[in-house]
Amino acid sequence: MNEILRTTAVELAAKIKARELSSVEVIHAHLERIAAVDPDVHAFLHIDGERALQTATRIDTKIAHGEHVGPLAGVPLALKDVLTYAGAPTTCGSKILAGWIPPYDATVTRRLLDADVVIVGKTNMDEFAMGSSTENSAFGPTHNPWALDRIPGGSGGGSAASLAAFEVPLAVGTDTGGSIRQPASVTGTVGVKPTYGGTSRYGLVALASSLDQPGPCARTVLDAATLHAVIAGHDPLDSTSIDAPVPDVLGAARSGDVAGMKIGVVTELRGEGYAPGVEQRFGEAVELLSTLGAEIIEVPCPHFVYALPAYYLILPAECSSNLAKFDAMRFGLRVGDDGEASAEQVMAATREAGFGAEVKRRIIIGTYALSSGYYDAYYGQAQKVRTLISRDFERAFATVDVLVSPSTPTTAFKIGEKVDDPLAMYLNDLCTIPSNLAGNASASFPVGLAPEDGLPVGLQVMAPPLADDRLYRVGAALERTLVGQWGGSLLDRVPELTVVG
Amino acid sequence: MSESTRVDPVEAHLALRQAQHGHGQARDTVPYEEAVAAFDPVLGLEVHVELNTASKMFCGCSTTFGAEPNTQVCPTCLGLPGSLPVVNALAVESAIRIGLALNCSIADWCRFARKNYFYPDMPKNYQISQYDEPIAHDGWTEVVVDGDTSRIGIERAHMEEDTGKSLHIGGATGRIHGADYSLLDYNRSGVPLIEIVTKPIEGTGAKAPQVARGYVTMLRDLLRALNVSNVRMEQGSLRCDVNVSLRPSAADPLGTRTETKNVNSLRSVERAVRYEISRQAGLLRGGGRIRQETRHWHEDSGVTTSGRSKETAEDYRYFPEPDLVPIAPSRKWVEELRGTLPEPPAVRLKRVTSDWGFTDLELRDVISAGALNAIEATVAAGASPQSARKWWLTEVARRANEMGVDLEDAGVTPQQVAEIQALVDNGTINDKLARQVFDGVIAGEGTPTEVVTQRGLTLVSDDKALSVAVDEALAANPEIVEKIRAGKVQAAGALIGQVMKAMRGQADAARVRALILQKLG
Amino acid sequence: MALTPSDVADLAKLARIELTHAELEHLAPQLEVILDAVARVSEVAADDIEPMSHALPLTNVFRDDVLRPSLPREQVLAGAPASELDRFRVPRILGEEA
DSSP: OOHHHHSOHHHHHHHHHTTSSOHHHHHHHHHHHHHHHHHHHOOEEEEOHHHHHHHHHHHHHHHHTTOOOOTTTTOEEEEETTBOOTTSOOOTTOGGGTTOOOSSOOHHHHHHHHTTOEEEEEEOOSGGGOOSSSTTOTTOOOOBTTBTTBOOOSSSHHHHHHHHTTSOSEEEEEESSSTTHHHHHHHTOEEEEOOTTSBOOTTBOOSSTTTOEEEEEESSHHHHHHHHHHHBSOOTTOTTSOOSOOOOHHHHHHHOOOTTOEEEEETTSSSTTSOHHHHHHHHHHHHHHHHTTOEEEEEOOGGGGGHHHHHHHHHHHHHHHHGGGOSSSSSSOOOOOSSSSOHHHHHHHHHHHHSOHHHHHHHHHHHHHHSTTTTIIIIIHHHHHHHHHHHHHHHHHTTOSEEEEESSSSSOOBTTSSTTOHHHHHGGGTTTHHHHHHTOEEEEEEEEEOTTTOOEEEEEEEEOTTOHHHHHHHHHHHHHHHHHHHTSOGGGGSOOOOOOO | OOSOSOOOHHHHHHHHHHHHHOSSSOTTOOOHHHHHHHOEEEEEEEEEEEOOOSBOSSSSOBOOTTOOTTSSOOTTTTTOTTOOOOEEHHHHHHHHHHHHHTTOEEOSSBOOEEEEOOOTTSTTSEEEEOSSOOSEEEEEEEEEETTEEEEEEEEEEEEEEOOOEEEEESSSSSSSTTOSEEEEEOTTTTOEEEEEEEOOBOSOGGGHHHHHHHHHHHHHHHHHHHTSOOOOGGGTSEEEEEEEEEESSTTSOOOOOEEEEEEOSHHHHHHHHHHHHHHHHHHHHTTOOOOOOEEEEETTTTEEEEOOOOSSOOOOOOEEOTTSOOBOOOHHHHHHHHTTOOOOHHHHHHHHHHHHOOOHHHHHHHHHTTOHHHHHHHHHTTOOHHHHHHHIIIIIHHHHHHHTOOGGGSSOOHHHHHHHHHHHHTTSSOHHHHHHHHHHHHTTOOOHHHHHHHHTOOOBOOHHHHHHHHHHHHHHOHHHHHHHHHTOGGGHHHHHHHHHHHTTTOBOHHHHHHHHHHHHO | OOOOHHHHHHHHHHTTOOOOHHHHHHHHHHHHHHHHHHGGGGGSOOTTOOOOOOSSOOOOOEEOSOOOOOOOHHHHHHTOSSEETTEEEEEOOOSOOO
């Protein structure tokens, strides 16, 4: 594999700025890699090669003229196909948006472009971000580079897989119930969900408005932190965005000093349903943190057991409303318009043809949960449970600096294994969901391979709202020590992908 | 009724249904006086006000009326995937001021909510509105009808966004029925609206239609004084839905109400209420039931017709808008805004009553004609209160009635009325000629002064010309001249008439009289 | 929580999705299972607990009443399935305007 592909984003940026490498050759190398392996991995739905090379050329010229460029200038990045990028298709993994070209950029996209990052393409995802395996994509699943017959996680499986396959060093995903963290966990990469409101949702096609957050995905902690600093921050176009400076994630990532930190292990997030290898590697990682000077404390969070049920009421309710705009009238798919059918009929036929099974399930549940007579018992009650979960976190963070747990109960399962069992699929989000409900910052860091199957295991760190930097502090500590133990990045052990052609 | 005493129940039922469903005058409508004698009407009025903010409720697109279609839209008001709303501060300020002017409590903390339903003019297929947490609630206002003051409870005033506009193509009337397809313009989508809902208005009896009209008129004047809206009903910046129900007496529980839309002018408000009372009374008298439904007012035929009857009420599945954060107006801000309110209607009424010196009857007429604003503006432009009243309640009112529009839409402004009076005052024209000036102004020929010039309506003040006409009249009527010389001065009247005719009315009658008498010694 | 195919059909109508008969049959039991699972939220005695809509207690986020550029009309209509006279063309609408 071309050495360029194994270089971290931060190092690439430094080399490009120093003109040891040109952005153009970096982009070329990655586009070649994508062409070589993506037929097997299927991380991408759209490659924006021509525009990427044009951008790269422009950046090289800027640098040659001594103009100021951003900290990740010239580095390639993959954008989850749920974020708008004007001029490129945004499908959200759905037939109903096949071919839709948005006329505007998401704020996150705009910040990346302004920072001279090179967006090379849009990545695959579970349809409208609903899923934990990317099997719900209308355009076929993405395959985990660790084992092509396994899921890469979801809903952001494409972003995570593109990193693990060395197709790009940076990706931006979105996390509603674990869609950044769980894929990161099962692909051995780093994925971060900022504090709710930390990153703008303007241009993020909404799933559950009160839960969604865009976030950085990378292979290393420092790369993720650098990306985090570029995309996060207040946005006047998003009323729910936080009007405060971005926490010092870079400083924390560089420091990685956990001595004296109080780390809480969540009592409820273990035991039945958790794979032995996951629990083992998790335990080892916690032990490691202890040797690095952190104090480990057991922390019960009794209401976490209600997180999954509350989530699967709040999300469907909000998404049933958010997805109502897909009605064939102004954009997207239109089916059944034969000149006789009414608008109502065309709407219903289009949504029937354009939405997949999981999307339909959640829309129906959401419609039910909000309907008169049921609101109080379902949605209303779920929002109260949410308060209780928040209070569990508050109480916990009064005694510890961060909480940790496995990122997901299992390693990557086989494609097709859980598709017919929605409830079983939902259990993948057990560990990640509480943070979405409470809105606090949370991330997944790779902590090893499970002995039984050799597949990646992730450790989840959870920090209080606005304390995103603590995530990076713990992640950096783990990475430094583990990489030392492993003799290199965990991802050095990804099997060589058969190069097509 | 027919001479047969046996009525086929099926036929009777069919006749009733026909009356219910048919267009045109329902056969079983009871005369209004009978209707209000037999039943006690209860009203509910819902008024939507389009605010005059420069930008929309949740985005920065312009709200200017009449722009080219789809040139004032952005991802947010077009409801594109990924778009988000951000609240317009001025809209919130206007909402609070409206609430205060209606004596409402302003919420300490409130939220927006989504009202979910599918309709092509609503890009997100939900409307961002307010549900159980309106920004203003539990207020009151007063309406004066024929000297009687009614206190009307205000249930709530809340913020929401307007929808786009549809053109229905292919049907006979341009309305939705029978259309082949529709065309959507989203310029209006997202324009800020304030919805003001009254509490049930009881105890108005036979005056219900006037009270309804009086309320909307008062509200219009209030909103204009607050400067929060253009309040042009014919442009749609002030919309009114009227709810009407009947019950046998005030002691009985409320009856089933109907909601009537497409009430596009003040006079429509009065007429629609009146019609609905008659129609419902007729139905009830005939043993029928009132269906809870939305009806459509037809100004041309003067009836309401049934819209699509909803068997079950639409379930809007309201929930708090997750893309917006709560609004918590500080009490300090609220009090600051209270300081910006114009004088309350009752106080204003007192003031103009004492300033203008109208009699009670004159005042009543002014109020029921909805002319208070117009007269005040005319006085401000320099006319005397009495002259202002005269013109608005005679010339302008007559023409407004002929055209079937409200007073203020007759085509003449308060400034123009003042100008006309000024022309009379300075002797350029007289009252009679003024009527022609009104014609000209309303026809769009220009300002009053321009019309006078263009139509050649100036009073002849030149004695020489008058003198010639007088001499001619004197010469032509020797018998009358005799009578006058004999002392019967009143006989001059006929001569004056002739001179006026000869001068085509462009003479000051008093001057003519003086000239006649002067010449006859 | 007994959810019949007919119940699902009613919900699908509200949500404007024309589910096939097979889908209705298939979905009803699936949804029932899910609803039973989520009904767990009612186990928590939360009468005196305030519902939470947002992670952070933000209030009063406003924008000034200033104009921002609108989209050029070609871009507005670019994604439209059908357009005519600079407007979005949609099939005949059955329902009354609200």
